[in-house]
Amino acid sequence: MGIEQKLGNMGIVTARLEDVVNWSRTNSMWPMLFGLACCAIEMMSAQAANYDMSRFGMELMRASPRQSDLMIVAGRVSRKMAPVVRQLYDQMPDPKWVIAMGDCASCGGVFNNYAIVQGVDEVVPVDVYVAGCPPRPEGLIHGIVTLHEKVRKEKLTQRS
Amino acid sequence: MTDIREVSVDELRHLVSERVLTGETMLLNMGPQHPSTHGVLRLLMELDGEIIVNCIPDIGFLHTGVEKNMEAKTYQKAEVMTDRLDYLNPIGNNLAYCLAVEKLLDLDVPPRAQTVRVLLAELQRISSHLIWLGTSALDLAAMSVFLYGMREREVILDIFEMCSGQRMMTTYVRPGGLWRDVPVEFEGAVRNFLALMPRRLDEYEALLTKNELFLERTQGIGVISAQDCLRWGLTGPVLRGSGVPFDVRKARPYSGYEQFEFDVPTQTAGDIYARYLVRVQEMRESLKIIEQAINRLPYGPVRSNNRKFVPPPRSELGVSMEALIHHFKLWTEGFSAPKGAVYAATESPRGELGVYLESDGGPKPYRVHFNTPTFANLQALPLMTRGRFVADAVGVIGSIDIVLGDADR
Numbered sequence: 001m002g003i004e005q006k007l008g009n010m011g012i013v014t015a016r017l018e019d020v021v022n023w024s025r026t027n028s029m030w031p032m033l034f035g036l037a038c039c040a041i042e043m044m045s046a047q048a049a050n051y052d053m054s055r056f057g058m059e060l061m062r063a064s065p066r067q068s069d070l071m072i073v074a075g076r077v078s079r080k081m082a083p084v085v086r087q088l089y090d091q092m093p094d095p096k097w098v099i100a101m102g103d104c105a106s107c108g109g110v111f112n113n114y115a116i117v118q119g120v121d122e123v124v125p126v127d128v129y130v131a132g133c134p135p136r137p138e139g140l141i142h143g144i145v146t147l148h149e150k151v152r153k154e155k156l157t158q159r160s
Numbered sequence: 161m162t163d164i165r166e167v168s169v170d171e172l173r174h175l176v177s178e179r180v181l182t183g184e185t186m187l188l189n190m191g192p193q194h195p196s197t198h199g200v201l202r203l204l205m206e207l208d209g210e211i212i213v214n215c216i217p218d219i220g221f222l223h224t225g226v227e228k229n230m231e232a233k234t235y236q237k238a239e240v241m242t243d244r245l246d247y248l249n250p251i252g253n254n255l256a257y258c259l260a261v262e263k264l265l266d267l268d269v270p271p272r273a274q275t276v277r278v279l280l281a282e283l284q285r286i287s288s289h290l291i292w293l294g295t296s297a298l299d300l301a302a303m304s305v306f307l308y309g310m311r312e313r314e315v316i317l318d319i320f321e322m323c324s325g326q327r328m329m330t331t332y333v334r335p336g337g338l339w340r341d342v343p344v345e346f347e348g349a350v351r352n353f354l355a356l357m358p359r360r361l362d363e364y365e366a367l368l369t370k371n372e373l374f375l376e377r378t379q380g381i382g383v384i385s386a387q388d389c390l391r392w393g394l395t396g397p398v399l400r401g402s403g404v405p406f407d408v409r410k411a412r413p414y415s416g417y418e419q420f421e422f423d424v425p426t427q428t429a430g431d432i433y434a435r436y437l438v439r440v441q442e443m444r445e446s447l448k449i450i451e452q453a454i455n456r457l458p459y460g461p462v463r464s465n466n467r468k469f470v471p472p473p474r475s476e477l478g479v480s481m482e483a484l485i486h487h488f489k490l491w492t493e494g495f496s497a498p499k500g501a502v503y504a505a506t507e508s509p510r511g512e513l514g515v516y517l518e519s520d521g522g523p524k525p526y527r528v529h530f531n532t533p534t535f536a537n538l539q540a541l542p543l544m545t546r547g548r549f550v551a552d553a554v555g556v557i558g559s560i561d562i563v564l565g566d567a568d569r
């Protein structure tokens with residue numbers, strides 16, 4: 001505060017580096033274009049005109065994991081798919097975040113059986129869980145905003 | 161979690177030609193994470209430069225064990241699983257399953273419920289085709305159609321939500337009728353949609369039907385002959401795009417489809433463009449059916465009165481001991497179905513969706529099997545893409561309108 005008052009209105013804003021980095025991370029977070037099942041359809045709705053995820057700087061879905069920051073696991077993960085999900089996660093550059101969208105990705109949902117991984121957190125670390133089968137697009141957007149809040153509080157020193 | 165296993169070319173020897181082994185052609189993996197495989201389809205392609213020599217689909221990445229899971233649930237509770245098979249057609253799946261259960265139990269369905277079922281199934285068909293239109297046009301680089309299609313889909317989903325409280329997985333159609341009657345706003349919402357949709361369909365057609373770029377990517381590509389379609393057991397718009405006017409709604413009418421007037425659109429070219437035209441025309445036909453249905457929606461109950469299989473209305477529970485007993489019995493142990501096996505088929509947006517149900521006399525199905533259209537239609541992919549460019553494969557996949565939940569179950 002002090003330095004700003006002394007300098008007067010010179011068009012300079014002072015802030016902590018951490019805040020600026022986190023602010024830029026939240027406002028241009030690129031999700032990976034990667035749908036698994038029913039929830040992916042609602043993820044598509046969230047991007048279309050009615051819900052419009054680009055209001056949060058997330059309109060650009062990247063088809064390649066190497067260009068994305070956020071993995072939205074939209075749908076059930078089968079045992080055959082699980083290694084692929086892990087591989088995709090490993091291919092993403094740091095910093096990276098994961099949202100488990102829907103009950104299936106969060107905990108197995110209605111499918112408590114031999115074929116479905118009971119929650120994608122068995123395979124990749126999850127930051128935000130979004131409940132619902134499928135979650136409404138508003139639900140997903142809420143999850144994303146929650147993730148943004150989390151990212152804003154991150155410490156630079158915590159990530160290697 | 162299983163480890164990732166490296167596969168050597170030797171193990172694939174039975175699938176690919178000898179030229180791969182000498183290095184003359186190349187193997188390319190596409191998927192399971194690929195934006196234009198519409199889910200988690202994996203394709204193994206053998207390429208000679210840009211030309212596809214062979215294209216082998218690898219499915220099962222979305223295997224959910226639905227059929228096995230249903231065996232552990234009572235007939236009513238197993239129904240929620242059916243929504244999640246072909247997730248673009250939940251109401252149609254419910255309908256197919258309920259038709260099978262009703263056939264097994266010999267259960268009556270009141271006329272009002274039948275008409276609402278038809279109406280909702282057709283709305284679902286339009287919403288499914290809208291997703292198909294949006295995503296397959298997106299694959300061919302037409303972005304705006306996707307945004308327009310999703311906009312109209314929201315109108316349909318609002319109607320579902322006002323009926324059932326859920327946008328997608330409604331479980332609204334139940335054995336013996338519907339979960340509850342449609343709300344009062346229903347008719348207005350459907351009429352509103354009917355007034356809006358024809359204009360919007362014209363809009364999509366204006367964007368695509370005569371679009372030079374779209375024609376270039378679709379005409380004469382992914383051709384399949386009527387004979388091949390029949391040989392491979394393909395159904396739905398793929399079959400009709402090759403000139404065979406087969407539609408389960410006409411061939412074996414169910415749920416009162418025989419009372420509705422509609423045409424079965426066909427094309428003869430058998431290419432991507434033909435399938436596009438068939439689907440767009442189908443949406444117009446669906447609108448016709450919806451209009452007839454809303455005009456003659458009969459009044460009356462929406463659930464069968466057979467208390468052995470269908471729970472009594474909530475209002476009776478406070479006054480009738482018998483109703484309370486039925487309710488309790490139905491929701492704790494379910495009903496026992498007579499021994500036997502049935503097959504019920506419906507026309508899903510993708511083709512013939514059949515449900516095979518076997519009962520051993522208990523309250524749970526002994527075996528449930530879904531005969532799904534995507535599974536059959538996907539088999540034709542190698543046939544349609546052989547000798548074409550890699551970029552054409554993307555269009556062909558879109559034109560088959562695959563839903564992996566439907567193929568893998």
Ligand code: SF4
Nearest residue numbers: 038075102103104133
């Ligand atoms: S949570 Fe529900 S909607 Fe989402 S993938 Fe699972 S079954 Fe489908």
